[in-house]
Amino acid sequence: xxxxxxxxxxxxxxxxxxxxxxxxxxxxxxxxxxxxxxxxxxxxxxxxxxxxxxxxxxxxxxxxxxxxxxxxxxxxxxxxxxxxxxxxxxxxxxxxxxxxxxxxxxxxxxxxxxxxxxxxxxxxxxxxxxxxxxxxxxxxxxxxxxxxxxxxxxxxxxxxxxxxxxxxxxxxxxxxxxxxxxxxxxxxxxxxxxxxxxxxxxxxxxxxxxxxxxxxxxxxxxxxxxxxx
Numbered sequence: 410x411x412x413x414x415x416x417x418x419x420x421x422x423x424x425x426x427x428x429x430x431x432x433x434x435x436x437x438x439x440x441x442x443x444x445x446x447x448x449x450x451x452x453x454x455x456x457x458x459x460x461x462x463x464x465x466x467x468x469x470x471x472x473x474x475x476x477x478x479x480x481x482x483x484x485x486x487x488x489x490x491x492x493x494x495x496x497x498x499x500x501x502x503x504x505x506x507x508x509x510x511x512x513x514x515x516x517x518x519x520x521x522x523x524x525x526x527x528x529x530x531x532x533x534x535x536x537x538x539x540x541x542x543x544x545x546x547x548x549x550x551x552x553x554x555x556x557x558x559x560x561x562x563x564x565x566x567x568x569x570x571x572x573x574x575x576x577x578x579x580x581x582x583x584x585x586x587x588x589x590x591x592x593x594x595x596x597x598x599x600x601x602x603x604x605x606x607x608x609x610x611x612x613x614x615x616x617x618x619x620x621x622x623x624x625x626x627x628x629x630x631x632x633x634x635x636x637x638x
Contacts, residue, residue, distance in 0.1 A: 414434070415433060415434060415435055415437075415439065415440035415443045416431040416432070416433060416434070416440075416443055416444070416451075417431060417432045417433075417434055418430070418431055419431060419432055419452070421534070421535065421538065422450065422531065424534070425527055425530050425531045425534060426450060426523070426527060426531075428448065428449055428450055428633045429447075429448060429449035429450070429633070430449055430450045430451075430452075431444075431449055431450070431451050431452070432451075432452050432453070432454075433451050433452065433453040436453065436455050436456070436459060436463070436464065438463060441463065441464065441467040441469075442467075444467060444468070444630055444632070445467065447632060448632050448633040449631075449632055449633055450629065450630070450631050450632075450633065451469070451629065451630040451631075451632075452627065452628070452629055453469055453627075453628045453629075453630075454475070454625040454626070454627055454628075455625065455626045455627075455628060456625070456626070457474065457624050457625065457626045461626075461628075464628055467630070468630045468632075469628040469629065469630045470628060470629060470630070471626060471627075471628055472516050472519050472520045472627050472628065472629050473516040473519050473604050473605070473606075473626075473627045474604070474605040474624055474625070474626050474627070475516070475602045475603065475604060475605070475624065475625050475627060476602070476603050476604075476605050476611065476621045476623075476624050477600065477601070477602055477621065477622055477623040477624060477625070478600070478601055478603060478611070478614045478615070478619035478620060478621050478622070479598055479599065479600040479601075479619060479620065479622050480588070480598065480599050480600075480614075480617065480618045480619040480620070481597060481598050482592045482596070482597045482598065482599070484618040485585070485588055485589070485592065485599075485617060485618050486585070486616065486617050486618045487585060488581040488582045488584075488585040488616075488617065489582060489585065489586075490578075490579065490582035492550050492551045493548065493549070493550055493579075493582055493583065493586050494548070494549040494550075494552075495546050495547070495548055495549075495558075495586045495587060495590050496546065496547050496549070497543065497545070497546060497547070498547065499545075499547030499554060499557075500554075501537065501540050503554050504536065504540070504545070504547065504554070504557040504569065505533055505536065505537070507556065507557065507569040507570070507571050507572075508532060508533050508536045508557075508567070508569050509529060509533060512528075512529070512532040512567075512569075515528060515531075515532055515604070516604065516627050517531055517532075519604075519606075520629055522629070522631050532567070535559075535566075535567065536557075536559055536567055536569075539559040539560075539561075539566065539567065540559075544559060544560055544561055544566075545557055545558070545559050545560075546558045546560070546587055546590060548570075548583050548586065548587070550574060550579060554571065555570065555571050555573070555574040555579060555583070556568070556569055556570040556571055556574065556579075556583050557569050558583075558584075558587040560587075560591060562596070563591060563596035563598060563599050563600060564599075564600050564601060564602075565587070565588075565591075565599060565600070565601040566601075566602075568583075568584065568587075568610075570583060580613055581613065581616060581617065584613060584614070584617055585617055588617065599619075601614060601619070605624070
């Protein structure tokens, strides 16, 4: 693999952290060398079973393990509840308020080198992007906005429930309604990605029939300082 193929720019992160940001697409030493003498932030997703000594030697440090649950349409368990509506119609600012408090388990929140306000901003901006790409569903309960789902194809990327409705027994029917909608669009399997420490989310997806089929260890490296906005 040519050296210029080892690093993939991630402009969606650069705009938040105000430094160059990259995804390193290989654990090979040639790829790790490309991060030397280059300013920026680097993300590498590694096989959990691979040795990590070389990564650490090049300045990478562990931040998270992402589990990859999936569910075939025929295995999706039903949790219906009267009064839930899913639609593309809704106000962006309303779900941004929900998102601002919904992603405390994100990998950037676990990185001590990333200020929490910027970690929050990163996920809020991601939701904005999904909204403008028509990849957000609004969830209403009794005609009141209660949550949202951000997705791409058959992958559930973001889910947020308003603080007003947390603990009200709506998470399962909300997720089920969103999964059923995506399946109705022609997907025979749904997938997602969840931090291993986010037990509440893992249990939620597990209850609907999802099962973990893979995992990656996420490592970061900084060769520059973040400039807060």
